[in-house]
Amino acid sequence: MFKCKTSAEVGGMGHSVKRKEDARFLHGKGNYVDDVKLPGMLTMVMVRSPYAYAKIKSINKEKALAIPGVLAVITGEDLAQYNLHWMPTLLSDTQMVLPTDTVMHQAQEVCAVIATDRYIAVDGAEAVDVQYEPMDPIVDPFKALDKDAPLLRPDKEDQKDNQIYHWERGDRAKTDEVIANADVVVKERIHLPRIHVASIETCGCVASYDKDTEKLVVYLTTQAPHAIRTVVALVAGHVGLSEEKIRIISPDIGGGFGGKVPVYPAYVVAIAATFLIGKPVKWIEDRSENLVNGFARDYHMDCELAATKDGKIQAFKVSTLADHGYTDSSANPSKYPTGMFSICTGSYDYEHAFAELDAVYTNKAPGGVAYRCSFRVTEAVHAIERMVDKLAAKIGKDPALLRLENFIKKEQFPYSSPLGWSYDSGDYEATLKKAMDMLGYDDYKKEQAQKRKEGKLMGIGISTFTEVVGAGPSKDFDILGIAMFDSAEIRVHPTGKALARFGTKSQGQGHETTYAQILAEELGIPYTDIEIDEGDTDTAPYGLGTYASRSTPTAGAAAAIAARKLRDKGKKIAAYLLEVSEEDIEWEVGKYFVKGAPEKSKTIQEVVFAAYTNIPPGMEPGFEATHYYDPPNLTFPNGAYICVVEVEKETGAIDVKRFVAIDDCGNIINPMIVEGQVHGGLTQGIAPAMYEGIEYDDEGNVLNGTFMDYLVPTAVESPHWETGHTITPSPHHPLGAKGVAESPTVGAPPAIANAIIDALAPLGIEHLDIPITPAKVWEAIQAHS
Ligand code: CDP
Known part of the structure; x- marks a missing residue:
């Protein structure tokens, strides 16, 4: 009755099948x-x-x-x-x-x-x-802690000043000692500006x-x-x-x-x-209400990176002042007030690190949202990646070589980072080398040397980031006490078609397609025969939702495990139908067969039909399963991005010539969707690097509360993104997958900033805070000429 299909034919893992949700969006039938x-x-x-x-x-x-x-x-x-x-x-x-x-x-x-x-x-x-x-408002966060600053939150009984909290991780004394005795120390105050997520739908x-x-x-x-x-x-x-x-x-x-x-x-x-x-x-x-309320980032980070004279990184220290506006409404897990900021030690192997942060109240809108990032990873990655480039410039070493010499090696995983994370897997060297090959790094270095002789400003910037996505585990991660796990519930109907529901909620990421692909792979049911439903609390199983690239690491895993529960049930039914013992049954995509006699088989559809019509004695009827997945660890995707820019001396105009992005998010469910995620994320990476920043005057007025003044980049401002991937499966995720959605937003800004600073280096410019606008570049050039 039913014909069995291959993984490619059912649209299983690793296939770039078309997005099921797009028909309704393209026909204007989305329901917002x-x-x-x-x-x-x-x-x-x-x-x-x-x-x-x-x-x-x-x-x-x-x-x-x-x-x-x-x-x-x-x-x-x-x-x-x-x-x-x-x-x-x-x-x-x-x-x-x-x-x-x-x-x-x-x-x-x-x-x-x-x-x-x-x-x-x-x-x-x-x-x-x-x-x-x-x-008189407090607009400048550095003034919020002045002795004579007005107390902004007298409503809070224990509040004696405008400090919300102090947080720290690592060994301060040891880190200070290593920094004090190091051959080379580079220092910088880096500001990640207040920006807005500016989603098209308010x-x-x-x-x-x-x-x-x-x-x-x-x-x-x-x-x-x-x-x-x-x-x-x-x-x-x-x-x-x-x-x-x-x-x-x-x-x-x-x-x-x-x-x-x-x-x-x-x-x-x-x-x-x-x-x-x-x-x-x-x-x-409305749009202006959206732009003047809420915010992301706004971290002022004092960084110090210590190394030997030939560039072996020894210690990193970062002290941050965080402007939270008038209340701390950051959407962080409760035990992590600074989110995953302690990933700031990056992709490099060294022992000593210390991170501290003081959060303060000011008269600004609250927010502190995790803008396409696992709670402050963008800030952390920007700090370490800018500092590594600063170190390379200081000791005169190629920034790619400096990174290759300091990377955590693939055999060191699982790797315990100095601030307490257990990185699951990665091959950083392979990722960077692939990016360098794709770009033609050595040729660009030669071209740059030549251009510098001609007095032209060309820069090459690298960012080799480590990400941390997929919260839980629930023992460590909760929001308002609610444990961070996620869920999947699968109902396979008698005719072999299915409905699956999730505790997450897509906002454009393509879950209706990729979740169906996971189930197609695990059950052999075509992905087009599987409806995906999210977002209704009366019908979906409880879950903590979609943000911080957690859907694949949590609900994606729940889908695989729930499907495997069904496969196990199906095996019993197949054994009954084929009149053999369960041990004699084997599985390949969409089909149970008798060991050594593959012609004696039952398709998944035949087995499901039997679950409703011809149930083995004593078995619970139906073909449904639910799983709540509590991940044992987070997943740690990584990437190597290289950007090439040219800067016009006379105007400060920046031209992004090339941008190569190699991502490693473990096993990929849908390569086309991942590429789309990376393209969108890179555009949201160039945004703060070159365009976006909420500005205030001294009275606390927002100066750019419309899209006339707050420039969100479009296809016009975006360069041609060149993407690729390496694959290092997560050892603990049932599909070997890691999250990907936020990686490009996290990894792109430092690559772009590093490229622009590299272009300006011959003029003696060592740092500029993002957004690096033509006006900012022009002013810096004037100040250095
Ligand atoms: O939580 P969110 O959906 O924003 O992030 P994600 O888990 O990184 O997934 C973003 C999209 O990329 C989803 O449609 C995933 O199924 C897809 N993806 C994939 O195809 N392969 C991966 N290894 C990771 C994500």
Whole structure:
């Protein structure tokens, strides 16, 4: 009845099959949160503060409420009646839902206007009369710890100054000693600027409470629907919202990049509004609201790298000041307030390291989101990769050679890093050599020498990064106490077609295709016969969501193991159907057969049919399995990126001539999707390297809150990305796969920065902070000529 197919024919692992989700996206049939329209739905618009720091003297709602169609104006005082005016952040700090007395950053939500349509709501928001008493804001994080700095968070009982916490890892004394006695020490203060994830779809929700069923349904652009459900239950449980009555539906998402993990104040207000008014309430953030709220990065890192005179790295020290805005709403695992920053020792083999960090409050928007990065890995990689290049320049050694001489060798894995990680696998030398070959590194070095003789500015920059992705393990990683694992549930229907559900949530990464490919490989069912479903907490198994490249390492593994449970069940059924013992049954993709007699076989479809129609005596009917996967370790992808630039002396214009990216993410599920991930990630790497940065004036005003001023690179600004890969399987992942999505965003900025600084080196320029814009380059050239 059924014909068996090969791995390639079913679209299994390693095949570049077309993305199943693309038909709906290309035909404009994606279903985003703003597409959700419910009967009687109202619209909410936020009134926002023009000041960075001000007392609220009064809020007068009268004029707004007089506008026909405006139904309510909700203030912090209104929420305070239900104790809903503050909420916890993911890192156990507290954040205002709506203020009752003070605003802490420009564009903070002050109150919400609910109306019958958006036009009326906007008019209503303009008609609300808020009287403020402005105060002097703290904009510069270095001034936040001054003795006479105003205390920004007097609401927190134990808060005596503006320091949020101090964190450190490693042996300070030993590291200092090695640095003090080293032949060569290079030092630099490196700033990774405040940037925005700037996803094309802004944040938004539709909250709908049904008084009869007492059920709250929230359509939400969230990367972590289950975690949000639990947070809503914890925050709003006291007003009668218990977890079984809360359903979070995350529809299609137009880019998340970490910015759609947190709970934003407007979500809570929309939920409160539907609860009070009894009608669905939609809130969709506009572009400027999106650009002035939330942020990623903003680390000021004082780095020191010590080495012998011939370039053997001996120690690395980094002391960081982190600007968190007025609350710490970083989306980090709770035991890792600085995320995975301690990966900062990089791809190199040395013993001594020390990292410390002080986080401070300022009058800026909170956020600290993991922008396409495992919680602060971008910062860590930028620090070490810039410093390695600085060392190479100082001792006059080729930066590629310096790296090759210092790499952790492939036989040293699993490798215990100086700050406590156990790197699972890698072959850094092979990855860099492949990148050098693909580029033609030696030829470019010769060309550069020639160009320098002609007075031209050409630079070659390398970044050889080690990544850390796939949180859990749950013993170490949790968010608000919820253990970080992930899940897969597979239902194979009697006709051999399947539905599989996951605790993760794709935002464009292609999970509907790649998860189906994993199941196709494991079960031999064509990937086109497998529906993938994510994002609805009423149907999907509990999981911690998709961010920080964790889907493949966690839910991907869960899919493989759940499928293997089914394969084991199938083996018993096949033995029964073929009238042999289970030990005599062997498996190849899509087919069980009798050892030594391959013509006696049953396809997976025949076996599944029997699970519903001809069940072996005593066996539980059906063909379904679930697995919750708690990874034993993270996965450690790596990459070698090389960038070639030319800089025009007269204007500071930077031309990226070549960019070669070799990634190693272990075994690959879909090479085409991985290539797409790398292309997108590299573009989000050139973004902070050359274009993006949120700027403030001394009053705390955001200076670039629109896409006119905040340049997000497009295909026009992007060079031709040249990609390739090496494969070092993860030894602990059931498929040997590692995550990949964030690697390019993490690895690209230092390669580009290193290339530009290398181009400028003949002028005596040793460092520039990103974004390295033509204006910044021009100024540096003027200062050095
Ligand atoms: O968590 P997120 O989906 O953002 O990141 P990921 O696990 O790195 O996966 C990104 C996309 O690349 C997914 O569609 C994966 O299935 C795919 N991928 C792959 O095909 N092979 C790998 N080794 C890693 C990821």
